[in-house]
Amino acid sequence: MPLETEAKARVRALVADLRPNNGDMMTALHRVQHEFGYLSKESLEVIAEQLDMFPSILYGAASFYDEFRFHPPAQTTVRWCSGPACRLRNSNGIRDAMLVTLGMEELHEQTEDGRVGMVLGQCNGCCELAPMVWLEQHGEHGPTQTPVGNMNAARAVRMARALRDGSDLDGAINA
Amino acid sequence: MPESDIALQKYDALRERADAEYAAWRNPERPRIDIAMDTSSLANGARATGIAIHRVISERNAAVDMGQVHGYGMQWIHPSVQITFPNGETVLYGPVRPEDAGRIVDEATGTWGAAADIRIGMITGTHEGVPSIRDHEFFSLEPRERRLMRNLGLTDPDNLLHYIARDGYRATARMLGRHLSEEAVRNQLNDAGLTGRGGANFPTGVKWNFLFGAAGDEHYMVCNADEGDPGAWVNRVVMEGDPHLLIEGMLIGGYATKAKVGFIYLRDEYPFSVERMERAIKEAEAAGILGDDVLGTGMEFRLRVVRGAGAYVCGEETGLLSSIQDSRGMPRVKPPFPAQRGVFNKPSNVNNVESFANVPLIIQHNSEWYREHGSDKASGTKIFSFSGDIPRVGFMEVPFATRLEDCLRVCGGIQGGQLKAIQSGGPLGSLLPPEALPKLILQPDSFSPWDAIMGGGGMVFMNDQTSVLVMTEALAAFVEEESCGRCTTCHGGNQRQTEIIRRIIDGEGRREDDPNLALIDRTVQFSNCVHGQFSPKITRNTRVHFKNDFEAALLGVDPTLTLKGMYEVYVAHQRPEEQAAAAADICPTAAIQGEPGRRRVIDEACIRCGACFDVAPEVMGKRAKAPKPGLVPLA
Numbered sequence: 001m002p003l004e005t006e007a008k009a010r011v012r013a014l015v016a017d018l019r020p021n022n023g024d025m026m027t028a029l030h031r032v033q034h035e036f037g038y039l040s041k042e043s044l045e046v047i048a049e050q051l052d053m054f055p056s057i058l059y060g061a062a063s064f065y066d067e068f069r070f071h072p073p074a075q076t077t078v079r080w081c082s083g084p085a086c087r088l089r090n091s092n093g094i095r096d097a098m099l100v101t102l103g104m105e106e107l108h109e110q111t112e113d114g115r116v117g118m119v120l121g122q123c124n125g126c127c128e129l130a131p132m133v134w135l136e137q138h139g140e141h142g143p144t145q146t147p148v149g150n151m152n153a154a155r156a157v158r159m160a161r162a163l164r165d166g167s168d169l170d171g172a173i174n175a
Numbered sequence: 176m177p178e179s180d181i182a183l184q185k186y187d188a189l190r191e192r193a194d195a196e197y198a199a200w201r202n203p204e205r206p207r208i209d210i211a212m213d214t215s216s217l218a219n220g221a222r223a224t225g226i227a228i229h230r231v232i233s234e235r236n237a238a239v240d241m242g243q244v245h246g247y248g249m250q251w252i253h254p255s256v257q258i259t260f261p262n263g264e265t266v267l268y269g270p271v272r273p274e275d276a277g278r279i280v281d282e283a284t285g286t287w288g289a290a291a292d293i294r295i296g297m298i299t300g301t302h303e304g305v306p307s308i309r310d311h312e313f314f315s316l317e318p319r320e321r322r323l324m325r326n327l328g329l330t331d332p333d334n335l336l337h338y339i340a341r342d343g344y345r346a347t348a349r350m351l352g353r354h355l356s357e358e359a360v361r362n363q364l365n366d367a368g369l370t371g372r373g374g375a376n377f378p379t380g381v382k383w384n385f386l387f388g389a390a391g392d393e394h395y396m397v398c399n400a401d402e403g404d405p406g407a408w409v410n411r412v413v414m415e416g417d418p419h420l421l422i423e424g425m426l427i428g429g430y431a432t433k434a435k436v437g438f439i440y441l442r443d444e445y446p447f448s449v450e451r452m453e454r455a456i457k458e459a460e461a462a463g464i465l466g467d468d469v470l471g472t473g474m475e476f477r478l479r480v481v482r483g484a485g486a487y488v489c490g491e492e493t494g495l496l497s498s499i500q501d502s503r504g505m506p507r508v509k510p511p512f513p514a515q516r517g518v519f520n521k522p523s524n525v526n527n528v529e530s531f532a533n534v535p536l537i538i539q540h541n542s543e544w545y546r547e548h549g550s551d552k553a554s555g556t557k558i559f560s561f562s563g564d565i566p567r568v569g570f571m572e573v574p575f576a577t578r579l580e581d582c583l584r585v586c587g588g589i590q591g592g593q594l595k596a597i598q599s600g601g602p603l604g605s606l607l608p609p610e611a612l613p614k615l616i617l618q619p620d621s622f623s624p625w626d627a628i629m630g631g632g633g634m635v636f637m638n639d640q641t642s643v644l645v646m647t648e649a650l651a652a653f654v655e656e657e658s659c660g661r662c663t664t665c666h667g668g669n670q671r672q673t674e675i676i677r678r679i680i681d682g683e684g685r686r687e688d689d690p691n692l693a694l695i696d697r698t699v700q701f702s703n704c705v706h707g708q709f710s711p712k713i714t715r716n717t718r719v720h721f722k723n724d725f726e727a728a729l730l731g732v733d734p735t736l737t738l739k740g741m742y743e744v745y746v747a748h749q750r751p752e753e754q755a756a757a758a759a760d761i762c763p764t765a766a767i768q769g770e771p772g773r774r775r776v777i778d779e780a781c782i783r784c785g786a787c788f789d790v791a792p793e794v795m796g797k798r799a800k801a802p803k804p805g806l807v808p809l810a
Contacts, residue, residue, distance in 0.1 A: 021519065023438065025501035026481050030443075051501060064503035064659075065484035067443050083405040084598055084635045085562040087649045090785050097784035101763045120656075122485065124444045125408025126218040127562030127635075128250040128569070145446075147218040154789035157763045 020052035074117030083123025086131035101160035186348030197340030227273035264300030346539035366542035373527035385514035389522030404601025407633025410528035418455035424531030506704035549575035592638035600630025603709035665707030668699035682740025684729035747796030754791035
């Protein structure tokens with residue numbers, strides 16, 4: 001299929017300088033995911049070829065890591081901080097409020113229309129902003145990440161509603 | 176043997192350029208506003224502040240330049256900025272919001288006092304009425320002269336020449352120029368008493384001896400920058416604040432162990448650190464400090480950043496090595512140790528970021544100088560990060576053996592209640608009771624009597640408004656999620672452990688939970704790597720140090736009313752009606768029902784998210800549920 005070939009060619013160009021047995025796998029996976037938002041079957045085939053690995057071995061390795069995705073990400077992903085400082089300020093309530101508003105059972109799911117997803121995030125040491133979430137947008141120009149600190153559950157509900165309904169997100173954040 | 180003093184000549188040439196550039200930066204012709212650019216300051220909106228200041232400068236055509244620094248340590252005042260005046264005085268401000276841009280530019284251009292209320296202190300120089308930042312209470316435990324963080328606020332971290340002008344790479348040049356033997360380098364580290372800063376405290380020099388003596392000449396130097404412990408961001412400060420300090424430490428390590436290639440395994444959650452390290456490596460290569468002819472001596476040393484992807488267990492050294500080698504980041508059994516079989520099955524050595532960062536300082540000064548701080552049991556200084564229920568969240572560099580109680584004091588004391596617990600050393604670390612605080616000093620062996628570890632430097636203080644079990648559940652869930660899955664004891668045991676804690680939180684505690692957790696503890700310890708071996712520690716700490724809370728929770732009693740299954744939410748007051756209406760509106764499960772004046776909470780629908788309390792604090796209430804009648808108290 002021509003489209004698939006085009007995608008494959010783009011992946012090939014992205015990883016052209018990487019070599020087998022050179023510790024390049026993580027770099028390859030990151031580059032492709034950054035460009036495409038996720039790791040498609042075709043892209044894994046190209047990377048495997050480049051790194052002289054079996055695609056199954058490559059998939060097995062890549063799937064070990066939480067940050068590698070094998071399906072397109074939602075337009076907006078809420079990355080919920082699971083760190084200790086956040087937990088002391090009701091981050092569990094924030095998580096549960098957002099999940100239920102978005103109609104999800106648990107983290108790492110997406111809404112049916114693929115607009116909103118929610119994943120577990122790890123502490124990166126901005127604990128003065130606890131509790132916090134990050135909003136990740138996956139647009140045409142690659143991913144962007146916006147931290148939203150000093151959250152509370154009410155704000156979480158407003159943000160989740162805005163994301164779900166496609167209404168004024170900034171208004172919900174600043175309300 | 177390389178030419179006698181070629182390294183020193185090359186260094187002197189670099190130094191001359193660096194001194195000129197740095198002098199011009201320290202005493203600029205026009206005032207300069209430096210935005211603190213680091214992960215924390217950025218998360219607090221540093222970019223927006225920078226844009227706003229830039230806009231004001233262009234609009235007014237003001238005679239002011241802009242630049243960047245790393246934050247000074249006080250994260251609660253982020254985003255922060257510094258103004259450096261032509262006379263070399265540098266003043267710290269924060270928090271600086273976009274709306275403060277005009278005032279900051281005023282202050283820089285001569286209207287001294289325009290930003291007086293957000294002025295924090297003098298970083299360099301003296302100014303009447305403005306205290307030195309070194310006199311700020313938060314830094315009162317730091318040595319007067321910082322060591323690991325000596326360049327924060329005083330350099331642009333992206334500028335190699337700034338690092339050189341502040342004595343950077345001097346240790347390297349002298350080591351190479353004076354033909355210091357590899358052994359002498361390693362001995363100096365041993366004399367200094369440098370131990371691993373990641374938490375294991377193994378002597379760094381001894382580790383390097385292993386690698387130096389290992390077979391073959393293909394050796395690898397690996398830096399563990401997978402700082403995964405939630406609440407710890409010590410390595411981040413080094414990498415974003417002074418990336419060349421890490422590079423130089425690894426370069427010296429390469430020399431001392433005959434390694435020609437180094438890897439920095441950096442966690443995915445620090446994209447800004449990745450960016451800074453990669454830029455610094457490129458600059459060092461371009462300056463001839465890294466590459467196949469280090470400072471003209473023919474020494475070969477290259478560095479690469481490998482970006483992790485959210486696997487905590489890659490912080491275990493064999494897991495990390497597996498991850499570099501194109502595979503799942505699963506730890507394996509030791510031996511063989513990394514010095515025997517590491518990257519690409521070749522002899523390797525893995526050290527923490529901060530361990531490397533100490534190396535240039537020791538080589539540049541000497542081991543005696545290094546030992547001036549700290550104690551007999553732990554020499555030198557260490558960076559610690561502090562968070563939780565404290566008003567001053569940030570990081571500081573303190574000598575070993577500093578009292579933890581003093582740290583809490585300079586962080587502003589416990590906020591919102593009484594001290595309930597201290598979490599140190601990450602999810603595999605410890606949950607310490609308040610009675611431990613007066614006895615704890617920041618030195619690994621001080622934590623041992625409490626069945627605890629000091630760890631990599633993250634300290635989280637908890638008040639008594641949240642149940643300890645909330646933290647227990649969070650950390651138990653973390654170690655379960657991050658188990659690599661190789662040992663059944665670990666992946667199965669941690670699932671059971673988390674299940675039990677969650678069931679207790681849901682108010683379904685059972686008599687046998689305590690003995691079962693003890694059984695899991697005894698079993699999970701028989702895992703192959705430290706992840707499994709240490710993973711039951713948090714529940715053990717909870718059961719031992721917080722026995723009363725744990726046993727009360729088993730009975731369905733939780734005075735803090737933060738454990739889901741032990742309390743219910745109700746409408747305590749029907750007025751003010753606006754609040755009651757707002758509560759009903761915000762509830763994500765529509766659990767608040769009824770007409771105005773007759774509102775009530777449908778308990779089955781309530782998920783205890785707390786949203787209604789945020790909008791209607793005067794209306795909503797919590798009350799304890801009756802303990803389950805069937806549960807028999809434990810003997």
